[in-house]
Every structure is written in structure tokens, then in C-alpha cells.
Amino acid sequence: MKRIWKLFYSTHLAIWLLCLASLSLFVGSIVSIVYEAELKKLNFMSFIQWIEEFGSQPQIYWWIGAVFIILALLALNTLLCTWASIRRGQVGRKAGSILLHLAFLVILSAHGISEISGASQSVIIQPGVTKEVAWAGLTIVPAKIEKYTQQIGARTARMGMMAELSVHDKTSQWKPLRPATLKPAFAHGLSFHLSLFDKDLEKSQARLIIRRDCSRSLFISGAVLALAGIVFYVPSILRRKQYQG
Amino acid sequence: MEFAHIQILSTLLYCTSLLCWLLKRFRVVVVLIVCGLIANVLALAMRGFIDSHFYLALVAEDEIYVLPAVLAGIALYHVTRRAKLDGVFVLAPLVLTSLFVILSPSEPGLPSAKINIWVAPTFFLIETLSAGLIFASAGLSLGALLLHKGHKNTLTDRYILVAFVLFSISQILGALWAYSGWSYPFSWSNRHLASASVWCLYAALIHSHLVGMRPKTAAIIASLGALPMLLVIYHHQLAPLLLAAIGHPS
Numbered sequence: 353m354k355r356i357w358k359l360f361y362s363t364h365l366a367i368w369l370l371c372l373a374s375l376s377l378f379v380g381s382i383v384s385i386v387y388e389a390e391l392k393k394l395n396f397m398s399f400i401q402w403i404e405e406f407g408s409q410p411q412i413y414w415w416i417g418a419v420f421i422i423l424a425l426l427a428l429n430t431l432l433c434t435w436a437s438i439r440r441g442q443v444g445r446k447a448g449s450i451l452l453h454l455a456f457l458v459i460l461s462a463h464g465i466s467e468i469s470g471a472s473q474s475v476i477i478q479p480g481v482t483k484e485v486a487w488a489g490l491t492i493v494p495a496k497i498e499k500y501t502q503q504i505g506a507r508t509a510r511m512g513m514m515a516e517l518s519v520h521d522k523t524s525q526w527k528p529l530r531p532a533t534l535k536p537a538f539a540h541g542l543s544f545h546l547s548l549f550d551k552d553l554e555k556s557q558a559r560l561i562i563r564r565d566c567s568r569s570l571f572i573s574g575a576v577l578a579l580a581g582i583v584f585y586v587p588s589i590l591r592r593k594q595y596q597g
Numbered sequence: 598m599e600f601a602h603i604q605i606l607s608t609l610l611y612c613t614s615l616l617c618w619l620l621k622r623f624r625v626v627v628v629l630i631v632c633g634l635i636a637n638v639l640a641l642a643m644r645g646f647i648d649s650h651f652y653l654a655l656v657a658e659d660e661i662y663v664l665p666a667v668l669a670g671i672a673l674y675h676v677t678r679r680a681k682l683d684g685v686f687v688l689a690p691l692v693l694t695s696l697f698v699i700l701s702p703s704e705p706g707l708p709s710a711k712i713n714i715w716v717a718p719t720f721f722l723i724e725t726l727s728a729g730l731i732f733a734s735a736g737l738s739l740g741a742l743l744l745h746k747g748h749k750n751t752l753t754d755r756y757i758l759v760a761f762v763l764f765s766i767s768q769i770l771g772a773l774w775a776y777s778g779w780s781y782p783f784s785w786s787n788r789h790l791a792s793a794s795v796w797c798l799y800a801a802l803i804h805s806h807l808v809g810m811r812p813k814t815a816a817i818i819a820s821l822g823a824l825p826m827l828l829v830i831y832h833h834q835l836a837p838l839l840l841a842a843i844g845h846p847s
Contacts, residue, residue, distance in 0.1 A: 385836045575769045590758075
């Protein structure tokens, strides 16, 4: 038992798990070329909903199981190694490394939460046409959609769009929103994104993505921790003999 | 003169530099890489110049076109630091990526909403920079294995470290951009999965010195890093080839 416990503290295990994760993700990237449409649905569904739909086709998802198990073991290993560093009182000397490991854990948790509890839907909006989004208990009333273009020679460049809409979730007042391309709006714990893809739509229409993802702040915290970790880590690692000429 | 012609000139200069390397004319190699890099940057600038406006974002998002310039910069740094036999393993990826550009040409894209935000071009530039370092370190590690040197050198270790740091930053920026544009920070697509694969492999390499991994094993891992990175950069070209190879209807 003690040996197994010790194994989970080891850097050897971390290296093996990272190599295995890399291999399974690479296999996944090849599989995703063949089953592109099926896997892209996972971007807009929780993993549980997705597996209900594609559970009968293991050729699409067998590698995802491997990735989940490897990453779970890697998270446990990272947690134990980081905790060991902190307990040994190496917080000051290994600040960058500890911050990077914490960032990894936070970002991985955010991905996990997002895959389990995240929900989103894409709806086509048009001024004057009210849309109901049942799962979010939301009513959307679009007032205006503006599309920006720029003429370059004989070609027309599509420079994005902006929408003015009001949203209401039955428990609160109407809230005006102005999402634009690459500039989402936020209300009622949801984010509202105007999709970049609108080639199949009429001029007065736009595709609005509504997403509930409670892991957003976790992602941001993870990113900040990672950047801070890099700032501390790089100067300290460059002093090692390995990197000196 | 069109940008495509200048691009061809730059590729020819890179190819000649490899030839001169094999003939051990190291000073000529440096001159040829500098001239090739100037032509390459000029071609990139012309590609981003549309309707009397210059769009940096358009240049940055053409990673396939920027990659040879990045590799030329690394090759220049490498050959001026140490004119040894392993320089050829940095020049080889430079020539291959440069040849790919002229063998698979594409029209420059049009400006889009992306030009209004800094995240997209910054992401592309940093990712291409890290891709260049990953291909260079993969080439050098492969060289070490082929020449039975059995070890990587200090420069390779530095390239791996800088590549990992830059790649990590680019993934954070990429997640931010994907979230603002598509609502999710990670997509279940071949590009994102291959990126995650690269990150894991290079994270393993960064940890390797802690356990005193055999240099040969580390060199094998570093060489393998080029495979998922190829899929990250050339996914538009490689995906149809793979589908055709397995006889997929699409």
C-alpha cells in the first residue's frame, strides 16, 4: 500500500502519464478528423447528453475514456507532488513551479466542470421575432441586427456584426444586451455570443449562441495563475546547469 | 513583382543555403539565410497589404506562410552560434516548410472581425513561434539520434523550454479567443486535440531532467513532438489527405 502511495508522489509517473495523455490525445485528433461532425457536437452538449446520443458508437469515443482516466490520475499525481513541495517548505524557492501546477489543476477542473455541467444552444435571431430558450427559461427579443462589410476590390469582406436585444428570465426585469462578433455579452449567469458563421442566413438574421458555464471564472483564475507561474518559473529554470552553455 | 514570386525566391535561397551547408560553406549559408529571410518577410508584408491598408492580423493568421520565416530566424541564430554538423537539422525543416508554401499556395484571406481584437493575431504569432522552435528541436533531436550522439545539446534544451513556455501562453490566448468567438475555450476538433497532445508531450520533456531521463529517450520524445505539431499547423492540408487515404466519403 505504501509503495502504491509512493508511486503517486513520483515524477516518473507524471512523465509516463503525460506521454500517455499525449498519445491518446494524438489518436483522438486523428479520430476527430474522421468523426468531425459527431465530436463537434460535444462543444455544445454536456458529455452526459452526448454519450446518450453516441453511446452505441464506441469507435468515436473510446479514446476519450482513456484521456479522462489518464488526466484524472495526472491531476491526483500533480496534487500530491504540489502538496509535498508545499509541506517541505519550498514555496519560496519553487513558487513558479507550484503556481504552474496549481494552474494546471484549476484549468483541468474547469474543463471537467464545463464538460459535465455546461450547456449551450445556438438560435437564429431576427429583429421583431421573439425566441424562447426553454432550458435557460429565457425570452429573447431582438431589436436590431447590424452587419458590417468592407468592399475590397471586387470582394466583400465581412467585418462582423452587432445585435441589440432584450432578455428576460421570468424572475427578473428585462435586460438590454449588445453582443457583437468576438465581444460576448453577459446576463442572468449566461453568456451571449454572436457566431462568426452566418453565410447560410438572411441579411436580417444572426446566429446567437447562449451558454451557461459556471467554470468561466475558474478558467480565468487558472490562466492568471499560469501566467504568474511562467513569470517566476522561467528565470529560475534558466539558472540550471542544463540550460547554461 | 508579386508576393508569390518573392516567396519562390526566398525558398530558392533557403534551398541553396542547405546545399552550401552540405558543402561546408558556412559563411555563404549565413548570407543566404539572411537574404532568404528578407525576401520571406517582404513576401509576408505584401500578403498583408490589401487595398492600400496593411493588416498584421492577416499575415499572422497565415501560420503556414509565417513558419519558414520563424525557422529562418532560428536557423540563423543556430548557425551563427555553432557551425557544427547539427545545423543541417534546423535547415531541413526550414527548407521543407518553405517548399510546402510554394507547392500548396493559397490566396490571402480578406480582413474580418478578427482584425479588431489583439488576441487572435497575438495567438497566431506566438503559436507559430513555438511551432518553429518545436520543429527545430525535433530536427536537432532526430539528428542526435541519427548521428548516434545519444544526447541533446544545450541549445536544443533551450529551444524546448522556450517552445513550451510560448506554446502554453498561446494556448491561454487561444482559449480566450475561442471563448469570445465560439463560446467554448476548448473545441473537440483535430486542431485543439493535437495542441493538447503537443502540450502534454513537451510538459513531459520539461519534467525529464528531474528524474535524470536517458538523453536518448528524451531525444525520441522531442522528435515525436513534431507529429502532433504538424497536425496543428497543417490540419487543413493533412485532414483531407488522411480522409482520402482511408477512403472516407467526405
